[in-house]
Amino acid sequence: MTELRKTRMSTARRLARRASYDRETVHAILDAGLIAHVGHVVDGRPVVIPTAYWREGDHVYWHGSSKARMLRTLEAGAPACLEVTLLDALVVARSAFHKSVNFRSVVLFGTPFKVEDPDEKREKLRAFVERVYPGRWDALRPVTRQELKATTVLGMAIDEGSAKVRTGGPVDDDADYALPIWAGTIPVRTVLGRPVDDGRLAPGTGRAPRVRL
Numbered sequence: 085m086t087e088l089r090k091t092r093m094s095t096a097r098r099l100a101r102r103a104s105y106d107r108e109t110v111h112a113i114l115d116a117g118l119i120a121h122v123g124h125v126v127d128g129r130p131v132v133i134p135t136a137y138w139r140e141g142d143h144v145y146w147h148g149s150s151k152a153r154m155l156r157t158l159e160a161g162a163p164a165c166l167e168v169t170l171l172d173a174l175v176v177a178r179s180a181f182h183k184s185v186n187f188r189s190v191v192l193f194g195t196p197f198k199v200e201d202p203d204e205k206r207e208k209l210r211a212f213v214e215r216v217y218p219g220r221w222d223a224l225r226p227v228t229r230q231e232l233k234a235t236t237v238l239g240m241a242i243d244e245g246s247a248k249v250r251t252g253g254p255v256d257d258d259a260d261y262a263l264p265i266w267a268g269t270i271p272v273r274t275v276l277g278r279p280v281d282d283g284r285l286a287p288g289t290g291r292a293p294r295v296r297l
Contacts, residue, residue, distance in 0.1 A: 089244045093193050096246055104247040107142075113188045113247055114139045116170055118216070118297060120146065123165040126157055137166070138215040139242070144192065145199075145208055147237045155236040159198040166192045166240060174270040177254035178263050184250065186269065192245035199237040202229075208237045217293045 087105040088094065096103035104110070120137040123130060133154045137146040144166060148155050158164055173186040199205045210221045254267050279292035 088242065088246060090246075091193070091244055094191070094245050096248060099248075102248050102250055104249065105245075106247070107242070109249075110190050110242060110245065110247045111139065113170065113190045113249075114144060114168060114242075116188070117168040120144075120166050120168045122146070122154060122158075123167070124154065124157055124162050126153065136212070137168075138212045140208075140211055142242045143239045144242055145212070145237060145239045147209065147212065147235055150234050150236045152236070155238060158196040158238055159236060161195060163193070163195050164240065166194075171272050172251075173272055175250075175252075175254050176267055176270060178256045178260040178265040178267045182254055182256050182260075184254065186250050186252070187248075189248045190245060191248075192240065192242060194240040194244060196238040196240045199239060202232050205232055205235070205237050208239075209235070216295060216297075218296055220293045223293075 086107055088107060088110060090105060094105075114137075118136055119134055121132050121134050123132045125131070131154070135146045135148065135154075137144055139145075150156075167189065169187055169189040171185060171187055175184040175186055177183045199208055206227060209227065213221045213224070253269055256267065274297060276295055276297065281289075281292070
C-alpha cells in the first residue's frame with residue numbers, strides 16, 4: 085500500500101493541501117529526523133515524552149529504561165501518537181498575522197508493541213546505533229545480558245497517520261506588498277559541532293565516530 089490509512093484522527097482538515105499520506109514522503113521525513121514526541125494517556129491525563137527513534141521498513145522504533153513510565157504504559161497496550169517535526173525556515177511576513185515557518189512533519193497513530201526476543205532486541209539496538217553512527221556498533225563493547233534486560237524497545241506500525249509540509253515564502257495581503265517592510269525566509273539548519281572527548285580516552289584511541297543526521 086503506497087498511502088497511509090486515512091481515519092477521522094489522521095485526516096488533515098486545516099490547510100489540507102499541505103498534507104500528504106504518501107508512504108514515501110512519510111518515510112523520508114522520519115529518516116531525516118532523530119527526536120520524536122510520543123503522546124499517551126496516564127491516569128486519565130495526557131503526557132508527551134521526547135525520545136530518539138529510528139525507522140525500519142514500515143515500522144518506527146524507540147527505546148529506554150525498562151522502568152520508564154512511558155514505556156511501561158505503552159507495552160501494556162495503550163494507544164500512542166508519535167510526532168516528528170523538522171524546522172526548515174522562519175517565514176518572515178509583512179504582518180504578524182502572516183508570519184509562519186517552513187517545516188516537514190509526521191503524525192502517526194497506533195498501538196506500540198514490545199520487542200521481546202533478546203536477539204531481536206539486540207538487532208534493533210544495533211540498527212539504532214548504526215542509524216546515527218555508521219560502522220560504530222562493531223567497535224563498541226558488546227551489550228551485556230543485564231543491559232538488554234534493563235532496556236525496553238518498542239515498535240509501532242507506520243499505518244495510520246499523515247505528513248504535512250510547508251515550503252515557500254510569506255503570503256501577505258495584496259495591499260501589504262507596497263509597504264517598505266522586509267519579508268522572506270530565514271533558513272534553519274542543524275549543524276554538528278567539533279567533537280569534544282570526555283577526557284578519559286585510553287592510549288591509542290582513534291578519532292571520533294562518523295555521525296549521520
